[in-house]
Amino acid sequence: MPVAGPGAATDAGAARGLRAVTQEEFSALGALGGVRGVVESVVPGLLFVVVYLAAGQQLTPALVSSAAAAVLAVVVRLVQRTPPTQAFSGVVGVGIGVLWAWRTGQAEDYFLYGLYVNAAYLAGTMLSVLVGWPLVGLVAGLFDKQGPLAGGSWSAAVAWRQDAALRRRYAWATWPWVALFALRLLVQVPFYLGGEVAWLGTAKLVMGVPLTAVALWLSWMLVRGSAAPRAPSRPRPDR
Incomplete structure (x- = not known):
């Protein structure tokens, strides 16, 4: 999600998305892409619901306004x-x-792609923890000062796996995302199945940017809030 507006000077250089959990200071607005990013994320879905209801549940005006x-x-x-x-x-x-809603003629199908995406993210984040490669650790490794995205090596990106305490910390920091995606599905799928377009759209908006900000903050707290991640321990040389 991207930005301008209040605090733009500060947020312009802020790390966005999950990369924000690796920073010394946390900016929710910067992590979400700033004011502009939040607006770009929210407006299409908001317009769809508002126009759909205002137009007497006519699908075409809602689809056109959202796409525009x-x-x-x-x-x-x-x-x-x-x-x-x-x-x-x-x-x-x-x-x-x-396209999905236009093809089926069902307004609730406008939100179906988002449900599939959340299901995929839920499976991916949970699996990453269960197999010992938590998503937050992977992101932190990639953006580490010695990681590949900073011109370093891939081995440096996964060095954290040699430290059991650090590996656990990254696992705990990934669970807020598992909970986020699970909660979205738990709330929104019944609305979708019931054809409750207004409630589904409202739930998507409420559980979108606000809950993403909460998950980012929780992950940051678990990674950086209590203590900075330690470098992987290495055996001391023999004397």
């Missing part, structure tokens, strides 16, 4: 020559939802 908002976000970024990556990802998600 997502496309406009990309166009504005391209015109302003700012990174459009987040806006592009939003267009893909909205586009799939629009």
Whole structure:
């Protein structure tokens, strides 16, 4: 999710997404992509629900307004020559939802792609913990100062696995994401199955940006809040 607005000067350089858990200081707004990123994430879905209800549950106006908002976000970024990556990802998600709902004629199918994505994320994050490669640890390793994304080595990116305490910490820091995706499905799937478009859209908005910010903060607290992660322990040389 990307940004401008209050605090833009500070948030412009803030690490976004899960990378934020590796920082010494945590900025929820920066991690979410700033004000602009939050707006780009929320507006298409909000417009869909509002227009759908205002138009007497007519699907076409809701789909057009949602798609137009997502496309406009990309166009504005391209015109302003700012990174459009987040806006592009939003267009893909909205586009799939629009096409799905248009094809079936069912308004609730606009949200079906998001449910599948959350199910995939739930399976992926839980599996990462169970097999001993927690997602937060993988992200932290990739963005480590000696990791591959900083010009270092892949071996440095997974060095944390040699430290049992650090491995446990990263596992605990991944569980908020498992809980987030599970909670979304637990609440939203019944609304989808019941065709409750207004409630489904509201739940998606409430459990989107706000809960993502909470999960990011919890992960950051577990990784950095109590104590900075220690470098993997190495055997002392013989004297």
